[in-house]
Amino acid sequence: MLNTERKPITGKRVQLMATCLCDAFYDDVAAATVQVLEYLGVEVVFPEGQTCCGQPAFNGGDWTASRKVVRHTVKTFAGEEPVVVPSGSCAAMMFHGTVLEFENEADLGEVEALGRRTWELGDFLVNGLGVKTWPGRFEATVAFHRSCHSRGTNSSSAASTLLGSVAGLKIVEFGEGEQCCGFGGTFSVSFPNISASMGALKLDHIRAVKPDVLVSGDMSCMMHLGGLAKEEGKPIKTRHLAQVLRDALKNGKLI
Amino acid sequence: MRFQQIDQFAAELKADTRAAVYDGSKKGHEKRTKLLFDEYADPDRLRRIAGEVKQHVVENLDTYLPQVEAKLKANGVIVHWAATAEAANQAVLGIMRARGATKMVKAKTMVSEETELAHFLEKHGMEALETDLGEFIVQIDGDHPSHIVKPIIHKNRREIATSFEENGLGAYNDDPQTITRRARHFLRHKYLEADVGLTGANFVSAESGRLVLVTNEGNSRFCLAATKCHIAMVGIEKIVPRDYDLALFLNLLARSGTAQELTVYTEYISGPKSPTQPDGPEEMHVIFVDNGRTEVLASDCRDILRCIRCGACLNVCPVYRQASGHAYRSVYPGPVGAVLSPLMMGDKFPQKADLPKASSLCGACHEVCPVNIPIPDLLLRLRNRAKEENVPSPGTPPMGAWALLASQPTAWRASLFGGKIINYLPTKLLPIPALRAWEAKRSLPAWRGGEFRKWLKTRKGRANVSPPAPSRAEAKKAD
Numbered sequence: 001m002l003n004t005e006r007k008p009i010t011g012k013r014v015q016l017m018a019t020c021l022c023d024a025f026y027d028d029v030a031a032a033t034v035q036v037l038e039y040l041g042v043e044v045v046f047p048e049g050q051t052c053c054g055q056p057a058f059n060g061g062d063w064t065a066s067r068k069v070v071r072h073t074v075k076t077f078a079g080e081e082p083v084v085v086p087s088g089s090c091a092a093m094m095f096h097g098t099v100l101e102f103e104n105e106a107d108l109g110e111v112e113a114l115g116r117r118t119w120e121l122g123d124f125l126v127n128g129l130g131v132k133t134w135p136g137r138f139e140a141t142v143a144f145h146r147s148c149h150s151r152g153t154n155s156s157s158a159a160s161t162l163l164g165s166v167a168g169l170k171i172v173e174f175g176e177g178e179q180c181c182g183f184g185g186t187f188s189v190s191f192p193n194i195s196a197s198m199g200a201l202k203l204d205h206i207r208a209v210k211p212d213v214l215v216s217g218d219m220s221c222m223m224h225l226g227g228l229a230k231e232e233g234k235p236i237k238t239r240h241l242a243q244v245l246r247d248a249l250k251n252g253k254l255i
Numbered sequence: 256m257r258f259q260q261i262d263q264f265a266a267e268l269k270a271d272t273r274a275a276v277y278d279g280s281k282k283g284h285e286k287r288t289k290l291l292f293d294e295y296a297d298p299d300r301l302r303r304i305a306g307e308v309k310q311h312v313v314e315n316l317d318t319y320l321p322q323v324e325a326k327l328k329a330n331g332v333i334v335h336w337a338a339t340a341e342a343a344n345q346a347v348l349g350i351m352r353a354r355g356a357t358k359m360v361k362a363k364t365m366v367s368e369e370t371e372l373a374h375f376l377e378k379h380g381m382e383a384l385e386t387d388l389g390e391f392i393v394q395i396d397g398d399h400p401s402h403i404v405k406p407i408i409h410k411n412r413r414e415i416a417t418s419f420e421e422n423g424l425g426a427y428n429d430d431p432q433t434i435t436r437r438a439r440h441f442l443r444h445k446y447l448e449a450d451v452g453l454t455g456a457n458f459v460s461a462e463s464g465r466l467v468l469v470t471n472e473g474n475s476r477f478c479l480a481a482t483k484c485h486i487a488m489v490g491i492e493k494i495v496p497r498d499y500d501l502a503l504f505l506n507l508l509a510r511s512g513t514a515q516e517l518t519v520y521t522e523y524i525s526g527p528k529s530p531t532q533p534d535g536p537e538e539m540h541v542i543f544v545d546n547g548r549t550e551v552l553a554s555d556c557r558d559i560l561r562c563i564r565c566g567a568c569l570n571v572c573p574v575y576r577q578a579s580g581h582a583y584r585s586v587y588p589g590p591v592g593a594v595l596s597p598l599m600m601g602d603k604f605p606q607k608a609d610l611p612k613a614s615s616l617c618g619a620c621h622e623v624c625p626v627n628i629p630i631p632d633l634l635l636r637l638r639n640r641a642k643e644e645n646v647p648s649p650g651t652p653p654m655g656a657w658a659l660l661a662s663q664p665t666a667w668r669a670s671l672f673g674g675k676i677i678n679y680l681p682t683k684l685l686p687i688p689a690l691r692a693w694e695a696k697r698s699l700p701a702w703r704g705g706e707f708r709k710w711l712k713t714r715k716g717r718a719n720v721s722p723p724a725p726s727r728a729e730a731k732k733a734d
């Protein structure tokens with residue numbers, strides 16, 4: 001079972017782990033994360049030295065390379081504050097993956113300690129800060145894609161709680177929601193045919209319920225699904241949970 | 256070869272086969288979920304308890320195996336130990352020869368698939384007939400099972416009708432009832448002619464020495480009713496501590512495997528027929544088969560030995576649904592097979608080191624497994640093992656350069672701003688072949704390296720003050 005136990009929140013300061021994907025492609029997602037947290041009066045610190053959570057190599061089987069990056073990450077996120085990351089996948093890497101690859105390492109303790117204070121954004125808002133409803137307005141029919149790395153965690157239910165409470169926002173369920181979108185990290189390039197077929201199935205299910213926008217807590221899934229849809233010539237609009245929450249605030253003139 | 260073998264296999268799979276596998280496994284999965292969640296408030300709790308019981312057995316096999324042996328002997332069963340597939344097959348052959356037997360009827364057992372028993376016996380002049388309908392069809396087709404519970408999930412009924420016709424089992428007719436009737440008719444005579452009945456065992460109770468067998472066709476009962484000698488081939492991990500535990504395991508097995516509350520037939524076999532019983536085998540043998548299991552036990556993936564062969568992880572697996580069981584080149588396909596099959600290769604592990612890569616690590620298998628095996632963790636461990644043993648892995652981007660960069664913040668930032676990071680970012684972006692593989696199927700979003708860091712530094716204000724967010728056009732570009 002996943003260890004979803006977290007250190008209780010004290011104080012209103014967090015460190016932001018922006019993720020390498022947002023650093024490289026999705027700057028607005030990272031910015032929205034900051035805006036959402038700051039709206040709640042949380043001070044956001046961005047450790048400049050951050051790079052990546054180490055998952056790509058972990059997932060690809062090169063644990064030596066991954067541990068090198070994780071050790072860097074542990075150093076970068078020194079301190080006691082909660083670490084908030086707009087990705088269920090990177091969060092799971094910090095509290096589950098790293099523990100697996102450091103099983104026989106002397107510094108397992110430090111790695112575990114970082115894991116226990118790392119939160120996926122939605123989980124942090126709902127279960128860390130106790131936010132249960134979200135103000136503002138977002139007029140749209142939303143399909144929410146639960147990313148696989150948030151299985152067994154509180155992230156999907158947190159996202160549903162938040163999205164479900166936004167005025168104007170309607171969540172539509174789609175078929176086989178428990179199935180993977182086919183991204184899978186290195187899997188997406190070493191098994192491109194299966195990966196794309198899985199994505200096509202997911203897109204069929206999503207399109208069938210005609211949402212205005214597809215929302216997820218993980219940009220990796222969105223990059224894969226959005227990229228596939230665009231390649232098919234039938235693009236879909238994708239948004240991160242943080243962007244929807246931020247836009248709701250803006251629409252409600254709350255920020 | 257550009258991509259992984261399993262990916263290639265999936266790409267070339269006949270549309271018919273893919274549809275049959277996809278529909279069959281999807282249906283199986285959905286019925287299972289409904290049955291479990293409609294009837295139990297917390298099925299996950301059952302899975303966890305069952306997992307702990309089986310883990311306990313796996314970690315205490317050295318105590319349980321002698322205990323089971325003593326019980327079986329006391330029950331009048333002759334016990335054999337087979338370290339390898341070959342030894343297991345030889346044991347069966349030896350028993351048959353000693354009895355002057357030439358004909359065997361077989362119930363479905365995965366261990367005998369491992370040892371390729373039927374082929375082995377045929378080579379030695381014996382007849383070994385599969386009596387499970389699916390296995391029977393596979394046998395007359397010269398095919399292999401592609402699923403551990405539904406061996407012919409990859410076939411549609413038109414294919415089956417054709418092979419019946421080709422094998423002299425009546426003119427083409429693809430009505431499932433007719434197919435079943437014809438097979439039944441053919442098999443009835445065979446049961447009566449056979450000398451030996453072979454089965455596996457789903458569970459063996461250490462407490463009583465009882466073998467428990469589940470089927471839906473009743474064929475194993477026919478095998479035992481009509482023959483004088485019963486041989487059971489059993490993997491050494493099949494033990495449960497007490498008869499009491501069977502309540503949990505039988506419930507979970509049927510629900511997870513075939514979405515039934517209980518299988519149609521559940522047999523408890525405590526030994527050869529007693530003097531007061533009119534029928535049944537007068538001689539009973541149990542062959543405990545290792546065939547690589549102790550090696551699995553010694554590894555850091557021993558949790559996989561909890562497996563009760565229900566097939567739920569195959570049914571839910573999106574990769575299995577696309578690739579079909581044959582893609583795995585193993586007796587055990589799907590998630591369980593991706594762990595078990597390479598491990599059972601022993602020092603030939605590299606030959607199947609690609610199997611653990613055939614997963615998006617979505618974790619659906621772990622979520623459904625009745626004994627709660629953390630399959631994704633085990634797949635990851637095996638990926639790491641393959642890397643440490645330097646097994647080549649087509650399509651997997653090398654990570655060395657990325658790791659170097661990702662542990663040096665200055666270099667990371669510089670390449671981020673310069674866009675050069677595209678040469679180093681792993682997953683989809685590293686290196687050029689991976690980039691091509693990504694773009695062959697999906698378009699890449701616009702490069703926005705370093706934009707967030709710039710925004711953080713240049714924006715005005717802090718909490719509760721609206722910072723200058725990216726303009727609409729920019730936000731669009733970022734999609």
Ligand code: SF4
Nearest residue numbers: 562563565566568624
């Ligand atoms: S690993 Fe679990 S889900 Fe898969 S066949 Fe074995 S018991 Fe069933």
